[in-house]
Structure formats: C-alpha cells, structure tokens
Amino acid sequence: MSAAHVYKRDHINTDEIIPARYLNTDDEAELAKHCLEDLDKDFVNKVQAGDIIVAGEDFGCGSSREHAVWAIRGAGVQTVIAKSFARIFFRNAINNGFYVIESHDGLEKINDGDELEIDYKTGLIKNKTAGVDIEFNPLPDFALEIINDGGLLNHITKRTTD
C-alpha cells in the first residue's frame, strides 16, 4: 500500500527537505531521520516504505544538495509527484535512479492519505481511494535510460564498457 502525503504548497525547498544543520553527514539513513523536518516535523513518524509525496510547483528549489533526494529516498518514499520540479533537484533524482513524476493534476486529485498505485511505463497514477485515474507524461528516454541503469554513474560505467 502506498499512501499519499500531500503538501498543498509551491516552492518546497531543499532547506525544508533537509536543513543544512544536518549536512555534516552524507549517510542516507541519518539524513532520512530529518526528512522534511522544517516543513512537517511529524512526517518521518508517519511515512511508510513505498509512500508518495505530492506537492505543487517548483519542488526542491534552492540548494544543489543531493542530500534532499537521499533524505526522501532514505525515508522510504517511492516517488514525488509535483506540478513542477526545480532543475537541480530533478537532475539529482534522475542521477540517483529515483523516478519523479511531473503532474499538473496530482495536487487536485489526490488527498492526504489516499492510496495510490503507479504505472511508470504507461504514465498512470491510480488513486484507489478516490477512484480516479491521473495520467502523466513518462520521463523522456534519456532519463529512463539513466534510471534503468540505476543512476548516472552506473550509466556511465555501462556506456564505457559497452
């Protein structure tokens, strides 16, 4: 079961996702303990493996800290559905093999706690609680290649050995 954690907010920034006071480590499990701490102190207690974050425009704006992706992934989050993503966060997600979904309808059609099922291949979010389907454009091929290879460094290694 994948529950939605909905934040009806634009510009959820990297400092809210993982405050710089925790940037003295790059340990994913440690970072995960503080995921979204300055936005929702209770998030880490609520989140279950496979859950999904849903938000508005420009998710992940601010710093280049990849720690933001690691904190979210480390907390067990399966994907982030946002109206749009800040550029560096989006790149960092792909480079880590972490699929993120750009969907303009997500925020309107998903409520906090809704159970979601995602088909990444066809680009479909099934909101099982509300009984609605939400289509999204799957990531472009170059990004899928990186994700399927398990991230940018694996992708590069594979390309050099091919």
Add this chain to the structure above:
Amino acid sequence: MGMTLTEKILAKAADKEKVTPGQLIDANIDIVMCVDVTTPPAISMLAEKGLDKVFDREKIVVTPDHFQPAKDIKSAELHKRLDEWAKRHKIKYYYKLGRAGVCHALLPEQGHIRPGEVIVGPDSHTCTYGAFAAFGTGVGSTDAAAAIATGQLWFKVPASEKIVLNGPLGPGVYSKDVILAVIARIGVDGALYKAMEFVGPALAEMSMESRMTITNMAIEAGAKNGIIAFDDVTKQYLDEHLKDKTDYTVYESDEDAEYIGVEEFDCSAIEPMVALPPLPSGGVPVTDCAGKEMDQVYIGSCTNGRIEDLRIAAKILRGKQAAIRTIVVPATPTIWKQAKDEGLFDIFYDAGCVIAAPTCGACLGGFMGVLAAGEKCISTTNRNFVGRMGHPKSEVYLASPATAAASAVEGKLTDPRDHL
C-alpha cells in the same frame, strides 16, 4: 537564426556548430569546482563504482568553505575525506585552510574563471561565474562525480531569457537591489530551466563584483545559469586575476538570436530592497518595511562578501555603533587581508562587529551566527527560506551591504539613503 551567448558556449563545449534550446548534449567541462559538503559524497560514489580517478588534475579546483574550518566532528570527517582525495590525486589547485574561501568569490579572484568556458560545481550558486561570459551551473554530487571522472556532463540546452537593465542606479541602490527587484517581479521559478542573460546600460557601470551579485542569484529565479557579456570591465578584471592560463574565447549573442522572453527594468526607479521571508522573491522597497526590529546583521557570503561590499558597509558604519550583533565575514583570505590593510577592520571593530574568517557558515545555518527561535536577521546572503540561518522559527531578510549596515546602526530595517 543566430545563437545566444549561452548557446554558443554550449555548442563549443559539445563540439557542435550549433545547438538549439531543448537539445540534449554531452558537454566537455573546463572546470569542476569542489567544496566540502557536497564533494565528499561524490568522492565516495566514485570509489564505490571503481571510478576513483580525475579527468584532469589541473581542471579541478578544491576549497572547503561551507563549514570551514570544520565546525564539528562530522564536518571534520568531510574535510578529511576531501583532503585525502585532493592529495591522492595531486589536485593542482587546492586551497587549504588559510587560503580557503567561499568558492564563488575565491575562484574568480584566483583566476580560475575564463570567458567561454563551462564550469560546474556541486553548489547551486555556481551560476555566479556567468558574470564572466562563461557558462556556470550548479549540479548535485553525482553530476560532480561524473564530471570529475570523465570531464563531461549531459545538459539540455536552456532557452534564454533576456533581462534588460536600464540605468542608472540611484544613490544607495546597488546590484543586490536590482537582482532582488528582478526576482520579486518574475518569481522564484520565473526563469525555471532557463538561461538568464542580463544586458543593458546599468551593467556597463557595474564592477565585476557587482555583476557577480546579479548572476549569483539567477538560481533564486530557478535559472540554469545567469550570464553577462564580456566588456572592458571584464577584460580588466581578467588581466589582473588570470594566472596560469590566460587565453580565452569571447562569445557574443547574435543579433538574431532567439529569446523566450524579455523583461525590462528601469533601474533608476529601483529603491533599496529587502526580500521578506520566506522566499527570495519577497522583495519590497525598504521604505515599505523600515522600522522592523532585527536581532542580527550578517554581511558576507558568495553574494555580498567581496571587498566592494565590505567597503560599502564600512563607510556607513564608520564612527558608529552597531545597535545589534553584527557579523562581518570577508569571503576569501585575500579579501580578509585587503579589508584589514585598508583599515576596514578598525571600523568594524570600533562599531562592535564580529569579524570572522572566510566561510559560508551562517548563510546556510551552519555556524558563526546561527539564529535562535524568533530571531530576525538582515543578511546580505541569497536565501531566506524557513530555517535557512538556524531555527525554523527564525527569519531572514535579504538586502544589500548598505541596507544591512544602516540597519546595524539602527537595530531595525533602515533605508541606507539616510546614512550615506
């Protein structure tokens, strides 16, 4: 159809005659900038993947800066990992304690930024280098790792947005006020994924230091890079700062280059600005918020920690007392020494300011000026997000060094024009 300055640099980096917005390219990287918080993870990733190599030990510039000198045991471990790696690979340009400084002030000052080149670094304000008609963009640790090992990165060519800055700036108004006004109008995602190309007569009057303040904050509008064309001011700075490699290529946007949008600003109408929390787009004229009481003033960072900024602040603080705690952080050791030699430290000391060693420090809530719950800080830095400089219930107000210094004297948000 012609190309923009950004497109020309990326075309050259990708060994192509022409590139167009949206095109995916593999670009050759000229400089990889490496800092303490985000590079150690890159180093570890490379080691894990059996890719522990550097593409060119002379094209990597290393400086610890975010938590410099190490603020606690964990950051000391990060520094140690960076240090061991830099030594193991005999990185030629490694600025250690005593020579380390805030990266985006340090690299231009030490002559590592050249027009026409591509510079990446795992820090979002790498866009600062666009002030030199170069392509600079911030990346994450994985991208940095790829760039370190291969000297290449994939990019989607950004569309360019033209930001026209008509002059002149009024008294007490600086480039920081201009960029805060730009972001206030277009928003924190107003230039998302785009190249912000700054043009116009107001720029011609600005020093390289002032221009760097503008390109530095392009990321605060969501941009991939900020860029300013080469001119005599650029040339003079480069003549004074480039050392080992002094040749470079100057590109210019074509007359018929295509822009996705144009925003015009009458800089003579811009007043000293304060960006209210919690977003850099919260800029309002200081006259709208003057009188709001502050607890701390922070003058420093890659946005406004250069010698010109310290001179502006010192001029206002001369012979005065700071009414609230005021922290001055010269961005590099050279700036620190310059400020000392010029007597600025005497002014800051007499005014009751703390003078720190170069570090990003409190700008990101690291150390050397972290805020308690409920405290308010006027800061010359670039972000005022929730919890940016400390407790999530503290507040950051962004402004120019002049507005910050005037506010230090009064202990509240103050129009610097009353203190010139």
